[in-house]
Amino acid sequence: MKPSKTVIPVAAQPILVLTDSNSSNVFNSYITEILDTEGILCYQTVDLNLYNVNLTYLDNFDIVILTDTASLSADLITTLASYVNNGGNIIGLSPDIQLAYVFGLTSSGTTTSEQYLKVDTTTTIGKGVTGESMQFHGEAENYSLTGALAIAFIYSDANTKTTKPAITLYQYGSGHSVGFTYDLAKSTVLFHQGQYKYRSNGDNDDPDKDEIYRLNDHFYNYLDSTRVNIPQADEQQDILVNAINYLANFNKPLPRLWYYPDKAMTITWITGDGDDATKEQIQMYADKTKEYGGYFTLFEGAGNVFDDDLDNKLLLDGHSTAKHPNLGCRKPPLKGAEAEITRQIQAFINDYGHQPLTDREHCLNWVGWTEHAKYLSANGVRINSNATSFIGNSGDKAYLNASGLPMKYMNENGDIVDLYQQSTTFYEKNDSTIVDESLNNYHSVLTYSFHPVYASTRLSWIETAVSYSQSKGIPMVSGDTWANFVDARRDMQFQNIQITGTGNTISFDIQQGSLPIDNATIMMPNKWGSQSAELIQEDGVTKKHSTSTIDGVNYTLFNVSLNTGQTKSYTVKYNKFK
Structure with a gap:
């Protein structure tokens, strides 16, 4: 029996991730590992198998990320649709086909598996990503476009385009949706770990017959050798980050922690x-x-x-x-x-x-x-x-x-x-x-x-x-x-992200856990509507910053160092373009 709605975790972050421990796709919760890797440290999770969510709760969040769940109830479908219609933003990772209309799609009722996708790099969300076709792992729902913009199409092989979208963008009512017709989380696990059937303790061990158990065995006939020089999983994660930046801009830009010091x-x-x-x-x-x-x-x-x-x-x-x-x-x-x-x-x-x-x-x-x-x-x-x-x-x-x-x-x-x-x-x-x-x-x-x-x-x-x-x-x-x-990077968290001042300043706290960190790089989108980031302060003291275009997004960058258990406060002031 699900707990009462009153015990659902307090809404404290701008991004809500809806997972489902009852889903047949056990990898759906890997989205949190993707977000942590990409430095999107301003999310919280709710397991739909444990808690009920309602519209009042969803309205607390700028973005909802819906994972590959078990079939959703009619009430939850209506709730999610109302959230987006009223101005919310949703990212669906192989979302329930009952929500197809929220993503501007129509399902054929069939699926495609283990094929390719190719990104339109002229789109805002596709900008900065490779223009080469990339593999994806797992299954994709076969949809047709009924209003959505295709960010990427499915390819039946490395060179042959289909009419089936892989990633889409759509405005539904006053809100927006980004749809991945395959599960990015599952695909990423399989990209990293290969095929379970080729594990050393399975019935199909050592598929390359070299008499040595290696991690490479898991990728036997799984990896397109013409794409090995492209970090395909990372590039598809970049699309997710671009989607988050795009959707966040309708409310407030969000901080991100870069990979390296x-x-x-x-x-x-x-x-x-x-x-x-x-x-x-x-x-x-x-x-x-x-x-x-x-x-x-x-x-x-x-x-x-x-x-x-x-x-x-x-x-x-x-x-x-x-x-x-x-x-x-x-x-x-x-x-x-x-x-x-x-x-x-x-x-x-x-x-x-x-x-x-x-x-x-x-x-x-x-x-x-x-x-x-x-x-x-x-x-x-x-x-x-x-x-x-x-x-x-x-x-x-x-x-x-x-x-x-x-x-x-x-x-x-x-x-x-x-x-x-x-x-x-x-x-x-x-x-x-x-x-x-x-x-x-x-x-x-x-x-x-x-x-x-x-x-x-x-x-x-x-x-x-x-x-x-x-x-x-x-x-x-x-x-x-x-x-x-x-x-130490995984031990950092963004908190209390809000619009302050006259509506042109983003303030937030950074809390460090049990491991200290030196010269971690914080990223803020340089543009917010018609404004650009101009002044960065740490605990009221102006910080040096620079700008750089990374994966198609122009960021303002600045370094932070925090001791064990330390919290520091930051403000990023945006002004009209000069």
């Missing part, structure tokens, strides 16, 4: 697997990275002569060290893997006196679908970099998991696993085209994998990578620095 547009993470390397070889790679202003991460592996003295020296120089777990390099059984991962990571902690925050497995071994992630998380690891496109049928490309962003796993029951997946972009090489695309368009973490044991013949390869990053002004972070920033 100090206004960086991309970062590089230089790593090395220590297998069989000498101390001298490891030191050469670390020194070469630091020579160009960067920091190195060593994954300590079997057969090398790593010791406490070298560990201390690397840490004192600002580098990071972590474990390179070895499960045998072939087909490790799921049973016993947890104990072995635990044994090796705890041995590292006992030997060197610190917690490894990142890892990459020897031979990229991966067991289960998300069980491996659970085992790493239980041992304090925060980021895993096993998703690598240079192994298997995906070819020597960049984005195996269609992403360059750290995002958490979700298991087959719809539960978040507290470990970030960070793809490895390059293996023993640098590709300046991919680096430039990330810097200018995709804004990915560019992760490099090297092997110091090959220092005699390949040291110049790491020099090529780090010198190019330096020449482009790209920060080269250590694994510990990056993991701590990612966690």
Whole structure:
């Protein structure tokens, strides 16, 4: 039995996310992981299986995001339609087809699965997104347009356009709707984690028959190799962010937390697997990275002569060290893997006196679908970099998991696993085209994998990578620095967002949780109607700011630093264009 409406969470944020734990799509709640990753930290969630919502409650919110729910009641359909008709804004992720008229669509009653979409980059919501067709995973409802503007159409293959919309924009009454005819949340999970049927403990294990269990197995015949250089999942998340910015502008612009510190547009993470390397070889790679202003991460592996003295020296120089777990390099059984991962990571902690925050497995071994992630998380690891496109049928490309962003796993029951997946972009090489695309368009973490044991013949390869990053002004972070920033970023929340002054100022608070953060970049849309951001203040003191166009949106950017548990107040004043 559902609780009384009186116990529904108090409306405290401008965005309401309606999830449904009764939905057959267990991935529908992954939308919150997407919002957290994109720095949209001004939302709250209500589970429709637990609470009833009414029009009075919905009217408190500027935007409602409706996930892929079970069939909605007639009363809730009417309530949602009335909310939009009265001036509310809704984003539907594979919404109930009973709401088709609110999105300016008519359902055919059929679906399409595992195809492509292509964005119209001339539209406000599509601006800044790639103009190439992209895959989507899962099912899409087949609609026809009955008033809506298509932001993207479904393609039956990479080149063949259909008349079926994938993403739409519509004005319904005094409000607006943006519809995704597929579930962005489910598609993103599958982009990152691949096919459940190819997990190592399933009946279709090792589909590429290389006799090695890897995360790559999950993507067998799933990833279009002609699209591996596009972070397709990230690009589709950008469409969601653009939709939120567009809809928010009808009420008030909303703050956003950027991915990286100090206004960086991309970062590089230089790593090395220590297998069989000498101390001298490891030191050469670390020194070469630091020579160009960067920091190195060593994954300590079997057969090398790593010791406490070298560990201390690397840490004192600002580098990071972590474990390179070895499960045998072939087909490790799921049973016993947890104990072995635990044994090796705890041995590292006992030997060197610190917690490894990142890892990459020897031979990229991966067991289960998300069980491996659970085992790493239980041992304090925060980021895993096993998703690598240079192994298997995906070819020597960049984005195996269609992403360059750290995002958490979700298991087959719809539960978040507290470990970030960070793809490895390059293996023993640098590709300046991919680096430039990330810097200018995709804004990915560019992760490099090297092997110091090959220092005699390949040291110049790491020099090529780090010198190019330096020449482009790209920060080269250590694994510990990056993991701590990612966690601290997730520990931030925007509060009390409101219009103040004479109606041209947005005020809000930023509250930091248990982890301090330095030089986090806050973004505000530079334009609000006919006004532009002019004055930024932090606790009443004017702050320096800059502007930059990112993913088609012109933002005002400024940095903030907060201690553990600290709250600071901000105002952004908008004035008429000059």
